[in-house]
Amino acid sequence: MALRLIASSFTAPGADLRWDDDFLCAERARLGLGRRTDRMTAAVLSALDRLEGRPNDAPLLFGSMLGVQSRITALQNDLIDFPEDQIGPVSFSCSVHNAVPGAATIQFGMKVPVFSLAGFDRLPERVLSLAEAVLSAGDADHALVILTEERSAFADRAMRLHGTDPMEFAAVFLLGREEEGGEAFRPPPGLDYFRWIRSLFSI
Amino acid sequence: MIHRMPFEPVVTGFAHLSCAGATDADALALFRGERPPDASRPARDVIDSAISDPVFYLDSFQNAPDGPRTLAMIRAAVARALDAAGLTPDMLRDSATGCVVGTTIAQQFTDTSYYARLREDPGMEENGPVEQFLNSNPAESIAREYNLTGPLHTVSNACSSGADAVSIAALCLLSGQCERMIAVGADELHRTPVAGFHVLGVTSPFPCRPFDSARAGLNLGEGAGVVILETPDCARKRGRAPEFALRGFGMSCDASHITAPDATGGGMKRAFRDALSRAGLAFDDIAFINAHGTGTVLNDQCEAAAFAGLAEEAGLAVPPPFLSTKRFTGHTLGAAGTLEFIFTMLMLRDGFVPASPGCKTLDPALPCAPLTSPLTLPAGTRFAASSSLAFGGTDTVLIAERLG
Numbered sequence: 241m242a243l244r245l246i247a248s249s250f251t252a253p254g255a256d257l258r259w260d261d262d263f264l265c266a267e268r269a270r271l272g273l274g275r276r277t278d279r280m281t282a283a284v285l286s287a288l289d290r291l292e293g294r295p296n297d298a299p300l301l302f303g304s305m306l307g308v309q310s311r312i313t314a315l316q317n318d319l320i321d322f323p324e325d326q327i328g329p330v331s332f333s334c335s336v337h338n339a340v341p342g343a344a345t346i347q348f349g350m351k352v353p354v355f356s357l358a359g360f361d362r363l364p365e366r367v368l369s370l371a372e373a374v375l376s377a378g379d380a381d382h383a384l385v386i387l388t389e390e391r392s393a394f395a396d397r398a399m400r401l402h403g404t405d406p407m408e409f410a411a412v413f414l415l416g417r418e419e420e421g422g423e424a425f426r427p428p429p430g431l432d433y434f435r436w437i438r439s440l441f442s443i
Numbered sequence: 444m445i446h447r448m449p450f451e452p453v454v455t456g457f458a459h460l461s462c463a464g465a466t467d468a469d470a471l472a473l474f475r476g477e478r479p480p481d482a483s484r485p486a487r488d489v490i491d492s493a494i495s496d497p498v499f500y501l502d503s504f505q506n507a508p509d510g511p512r513t514l515a516m517i518r519a520a521v522a523r524a525l526d527a528a529g530l531t532p533d534m535l536r537d538s539a540t541g542c543v544v545g546t547t548i549a550q551q552f553t554d555t556s557y558y559a560r561l562r563e564d565p566g567m568e569e570n571g572p573v574e575q576f577l578n579s580n581p582a583e584s585i586a587r588e589y590n591l592t593g594p595l596h597t598v599s600n601a602c603s604s605g606a607d608a609v610s611i612a613a614l615c616l617l618s619g620q621c622e623r624m625i626a627v628g629a630d631e632l633h634r635t636p637v638a639g640f641h642v643l644g645v646t647s648p649f650p651c652r653p654f655d656s657a658r659a660g661l662n663l664g665e666g667a668g669v670v671i672l673e674t675p676d677c678a679r680k681r682g683r684a685p686e687f688a689l690r691g692f693g694m695s696c697d698a699s700h701i702t703a704p705d706a707t708g709g710g711m712k713r714a715f716r717d718a719l720s721r722a723g724l725a726f727d728d729i730a731f732i733n734a735h736g737t738g739t740v741l742n743d744q745c746e747a748a749a750f751a752g753l754a755e756e757a758g759l760a761v762p763p764p765f766l767s768t769k770r771f772t773g774h775t776l777g778a779a780g781t782l783e784f785i786f787t788m789l790m791l792r793d794g795f796v797p798a799s800p801g802c803k804t805l806d807p808a809l810p811c812a813p814l815t816s817p818l819t820l821p822a823g824t825r826f827a828a829s830s831s832l833a834f835g836g837t838d839t840v841l842i843a844e845r846l847g
Contacts, residue, residue, distance in 0.1 A: 306552075307550075313558070315639075319635070326638070327638045329643050332636075332638065333639065337550060337600075338601050339701060342696070342834065346700070346836070349698050351696060351698045351710065353695060356598060356600050357597060357599070359550075360578075370596060373614040376614075378446060379444075393565055394573070397561070397573050398573050401574055
């Protein structure tokens with residue numbers, strides 16, 4: 241079964257592909273998010289909110305190589321700075337890999353299966369392959385796919401070692417089955433994750 | 444609308460490493476009360492342990508170890524499960540075999556000392572730990588080791604990751620993407636989650652007591668579980684007669700809170716209904732439920748409400764018997780869902796389900812009670828379920844079938 245792209249949405253304001261703080265601040269206010277909502281969560285919720293025709297009953301597939309870096313870094317800083325004391329509770333619970341899609345389900349009331357995937361080799365292909373499997377099982381008409389990365393000192397280093405200039409983005413795709421029409425959707429084999437994202441959104 | 448699956452993925456082998464032991468006999472002896480829980484240790488015969496003692500009943504987060512060793516547990520458990528399934532590396536290389544690993548720690552860079560050095564000197568040249576991290580994704584590592592060509596996924600859905608790995612493996616088989624999947628759940632005891640759960644105030648200073656009125660929270664543990672799932676045709680072609688199948692699975696989420704499960708059990712009920720629909724079964728077909736049962740108040744409320752609610756919907760006075768095996772293993776996070784699915788199959792095979800360990804005085808606030816005395820299953824008992832909850836509000840239910 242071939243996947244079809246129904247709609248997509250993207251946030252990566254700023255010429256250097258770093259989320260712009262003013263933009264995220266405005267999105268936090270627009271979406272009624274707490275002021276402490278982290279950057280990746282705010283960007284993903286913004287992209288989801290802007291997705292045309294977003295259904296609330298579509299399984300949610302989240303893919304990120306490096307996860308929610310601001311929270312992970314905060315947690316590590318906590319462990320470094322206060323080895324003798326307890327860490328902050330929010331930095332742990334919001335640093336887990338599925339915290340961002342969890343926040344999305346809460347924000348939009350999506351009571352759906354959630355798949356939070358991580359990996360370094362061909363991550364977009366793997367996420368879309370699972371979306372295909374989910375739709376093939378016939379339990380849902382659509383699947384929502386989120387691909388997102390956030391910069392940090394560690395992430396910049398990891399991205400460079402992965403062969404790309406550091407960038408941060410939240411890309412959301414609403415996918416359907418072949419019979420629904422729409423554009424066929426599959427990353428070209430062997431295409432680099434970051435280059436593919438840049439090409440998709442004409443960055 | 445969830446429909447009955449066109450076929451049930453069969454289980455041709457499994458393996459488990461945890462405080463409950465590293466062999467089926469060890470685990471069953473523990474379940475039967477034939478050896479005390481404190482005689483067990485984290486599979487030291489297999490894992491080259493960096494931990495001198497299992498920090499099972501931690502009284503201080505400062506005592507927690509700093510990994511990594513999850514990948515070592517995964518590799519050991521995968522080798523054992525493949526052996527149990529009668530599969531050699533050559534057979535894997537020559538067929539469409541995939542791998543899905545559920546984990547929390549192993550997919551995140553948690554080297555605190557490296558973070559400290561990087562913070563001190565952002566321009567430092569040391570990249571070794573980052574390169575190692577980029578090469579150590581669990582599913583990708585197993586694929587390299589066995590030359591796998593099928594689907595590869597590392598899923599990190601917090602504490603339901605292991606159960607979700609089994610569900611994803613089934614989806615890959617059902618969609619025709621491959622004919623065999625290695626489903627893994629694994630996590631090590633690591634200072635990051637230990638510190639995190641400690642500060643949330645949900646860790647118990649004594650062995651956990653799920654569903655008991657004197658509960659004080661959870662114990663963290665570690666381990667790995669591996670289930671080899673195949674299409675029935677694939678197993679038949681190589682002359683295997685599987686003892687178990689994954690009869691159904693269901694996934695949902697609460698959409699209510701990032702850490703606290705929905706106390707009404709709404710998400711768990713949806714996951715259970717979906718699993719039963721996929722299985723073509725009714726709630727009263729389930730002989731027993733191996734609950735997530737961490738030993739926290741909110742977990743107990745959520746699961747008891749879900750089981751009682753499902754019983755009411757089905758016109759039953761009480762839900763099927765349920766228990767938690769967390770007291771035997773600690774909460775193994777990403778490993779829990781896979782380990783507990785395996786334990787469910789072992790209990791179906793053994794025909795014996797222990798009383799929910801640690802539950803002495805029932806919590807009167809719960810709408811239903813776990814098993815308070817051991818259950819001997821009638822001959823021919825076929826179906827049992829295993830449930831999982833997680834941060835992020837995830838709920839997953841797996842239904843095991845013992846084949847005739």
